Amino acid sequence: MGRKLFFSLFSFAGASLLAEIISWPQWRGPDRNGQGIVNFELIQDISEQEPVQIWESIEIPSQDDGGFGSVISDGQRAFLSVVWHRNEPTEERILDSVVMRKLGLRKVNLPPALSAKAERDRLSLSPRLRGSKLDKWIDDWIESNLDQKQKMTQGSLIASRFKQGKLAIPISVIDRMFSIKDRVFPSDKALEEWLNQQNFSPGIISKFSEGIPPTKRMADDVIIAF
Numbered sequence: 001m002g003r004k005l006f007f008s009l010f011s012f013a014g015a016s017l018l019a020e021i022i023s024w025p026q027w028r029g030p031d032r033n034g035q036g037i038v039n040f041e042l043i044q045d046i047s048e049q050e051p052v053q054i055w056e057s058i059e060i061p062s063q064d065d066g067g068f069g070s071v072i073s074d075g076q077r078a079f080l081s082v083v084w085h086r087n088e089p090t091e092e093r094i095l096d097s098v099v100m101r102k103l104g105l106r107k108v109n110l111p112p113a114l115s116a117k118a119e120r121d122r123l124s125l126s127p128r129l130r131g132s133k134l135d136k137w138i139d140d141w142i143e144s145n146l147d148q149k150q151k152m153t154q155g156s157l158i159a160s161r162f163k164q165g166k167l168a169i170p171i172s173v174i175d176r177m178f179s180i181k182d183r184v185f186p187s188d189k190a191l192e193e194w195l196n197q198q199n200f201s202p203g204i205i206s207k208f209s210e211g212i213p214p215t216k217r218m219a220d221d222v223i224i225a226f
Contacts, residue, residue, distance in 0.1 A: 087215035
């Protein structure tokens with residue numbers, strides 16, 4: 001019984017150790033704390049012997065333009081899966097999610113009364129309120145007006161809008177633009193006509209007219225081998 005128990009414990013420990021080695025670095029590193037090998041020493045000075053360049057690559061897109069794939073290897077070569085996006089010229093104009101982010105169109109998800117208060121307070125901010133005093137004012141506003149969930153999901157957005165002051169895009173405009181997300185306008189003229197019907201300020205119209213490109217995003221699934 002004792003020998004069987006010892007063998008079982010040894011097998012379990014060995015299997016656990018092997019699994020840990022095979023699955024390294026696991027989620028967020030070997031200790032799951034966002035750190036790699038802590039005792040790994042990097043070269044501090046390469047002035048005497050610069051490293052030899054082994055290979056060079058073209059720029060590989062990521063995030064919106066390429067995805068979030070990770071490199072894998074078979075021990076001989078490295079492989080990377082990329083959703084390679086490109087912009088093809090077109091007469092159509094489309095306000096997709098990527099363009100919206102580039103234009104700074106982030107939806108404020110707060111109750112109407114609270115959104116209205118945030119807008120009033122943003123517009124009434126004195127331009128003399130800057131730096132650490134503005135930061136404190138923003139922190140106090142968020143603490144006084146948002147609950148814990150709202151702080152987590154909307155706090156940074158509200159703070160950035162306060163810092164932009166009167167230059168921030170009005171919430172009413174953002175909501176209106178979200179209503180046409182992914183709508184296909186057949187031409188520049190069609191988009192311009194729609195924008196002019198919204199009673200937006202000339203600056204807002206110009207920003208959106210120039211920021212919504214006459215291109216269509218296309219993508220190819222690509223495997224890159226190194």
